[in-house]
Amino acid sequence: MPVVAMDRQRIFRYTLYAVLSLATLVVVVVTTQFLLIPAVTYIWPQLETPFYDLGFFGAYPTRDYVSFNLSSPRSTLIRWDDSCDRGNVFIDPGGPSPDHHGPMILDGRGNLVWTSDQYETTTNLKVQRYRGNDFLTFWSGHKAKTMGTGSYYMLDNTYSVVHKVDAIGDGLRADLHEFKITSDDTALLTVYNKTQADLTKMGWFRGEHGWIIDSIFQEVDIADGRLLFEWKASDHFNAADAYMTNPFGGYSSGIPFDFFHINSIEKDSSGNYLISSRHFHSVMGINGVTGEVMWQLGGHAEEFTDISNGRASDFSWQHDARWLDEEEGILTLFDNGVAWPHVDAPYSQGKVIRVDLENRTAELLHSYTSLEHVRSSSQGSVQFIDIGDAEEHVFIGWGSSAAYTEHTTDGELLCETHFAALASFWWERVKSYRAFKSLDWHAMPKAWDPSAAIEGGALFVSWNGATEVAFWELQGTVIRDGQEQGEWKELDILERDGFETSFPLPPQLAKPQGEGPYTHFRVAALDAERNVLRYSNIATRPAGSASGYVLTSLAGMLCIAAVLGIWQYRRKGWKAADWRQYAQSAVDRTKYQKLW
């Protein structure tokens, strides 16, 4: 054989091997993903959770809906107790994986209740009381690195924006970290302001005119937008004392140094404030009249004697400091312990700390950890919730780790939900700035109705944001040439089950008692007493489903291939040698043709 032909043959052979290996890989992956894992988890359901956390279903598995165009996380309940079933969870999934960064409400088991893509990046979604009514509040706007420029939104229980609150002052924009409504119906909010400061103490040739991001907080009258109080960190603290380091920060206006990083504000009954500074590892009391720093717990300040062997004041990079019991001096915070590249603790914790302001002592009362002791490099929250019967639970959002947990006040872990794979937490593909739980969010959307859509022999229905639907009632009618040919008939009733419920549409539904087939369907949303809350759009069965045609044609092609294969087998037998022959002969066209 000529040399050239040999080479061509070899190239052909290697190409064939490569294609075959690739095909094998695809077959293995497809079999594992679509056959093996589903089969294994069907037989051993307890394996679904470890598979989820290992990322077998992807970093951020989602659920898609037929009657709704946005997806929601397919959460997994790592630990479950029925006492976590009540109430709704409020999160704001951000990061590279989610398809939209809007607000999101889930039920206790992780089913979608409401989400929206009508807002920009959202943080800090929660229910707050203002003038005796519950509002859904959140920040929305543009997030740039560690700060945000945007506005705060207050939605009533029909999901209509009733108030939009902004920071007060020239060039000042509302920041993502805090929006807290006080019992005086005022709002506490954070502002990150790029400005100049003397940074000579920081060294490394930083000058008198360095650049910082100043941490400002304001108290604003929600009704008339009056500025009631303003405080800024640069009046009281020096950037050189920050624990956060940034070797390039502070030299130019392009890279200002975020030295203080305020991330929560509370107002107490005597009119003073409690604030948290992540980059100073400290929570502090601020005088509500003079702005003076009255006390500092944690960080460089050693004003408090820690009577818990350092565990009450050793928190670092913390978030969400709140008074739990102001009289008793008990506060809660989320102790991150980590802020890459700074690692100061092996894992993050929720903490309850008692401070005795008179005697300057601090004591750790409780701490809460997640099952896997996750480490959250940023964000996070701690909330005490009243679950009724004079009992409280502690609800923790793990910030940059896509998880929330519920504990007894003593620290026992009751429930843990992951809304992304544990294996992906480190990569922060999905995160929620904070996570809240509320037992009394009751809402009915004003601007949109329940949504019904027919696909593949079933009718799907959902109503984004509606919390009071208990049953769905399927109704059918006949509409010809735009004319209704009779009444709407009740065909079926189902209990609401998760975000989307589906009614099968069997042929007999289409041909009842000789009245002719129903051509059109709608669904009534019913409350627990079976009162109609609202009707869906009218859905009609599509003439023929496109996917049906695709499947039929595919099956047809497979049949033809099988018949051809059998014919070939009967003619020549089925020996391995034949395959090699086919392959070799493909190089040589004449030989190839002879063989066939």
Ligand SMILES: *[C@@H]1O[C@H](CO)[C@@H](O)[C@H](O)[C@H]1NC(C)=O
């Ligand atoms: C989803 O539907 C809403 C309302 O019909 C619409 O405003 C929005 O743009 C849609 N979003 C996407 C991603 O298609």
Ligand SMILES: *[C@@H]1O[C@H](CO)[C@@H](O)[C@H](O)[C@H]1NC(C)=O
């Ligand atoms: C915000 O920064 C600007 C300079 O960038 C400064 O003029 C202004 O005073 C600052 N505002 C406050 C409230 O500190």
Ligand SMILES: *[C@@H]1O[C@H](CO)[C@@H](O)[C@H](O)[C@H]1NC(C)=O
């Ligand atoms: C401070 O210490 C004194 C003496 O031990 C004690 O009587 C007092 O109750 C303490 N104050 C608080 C607020 O616990």
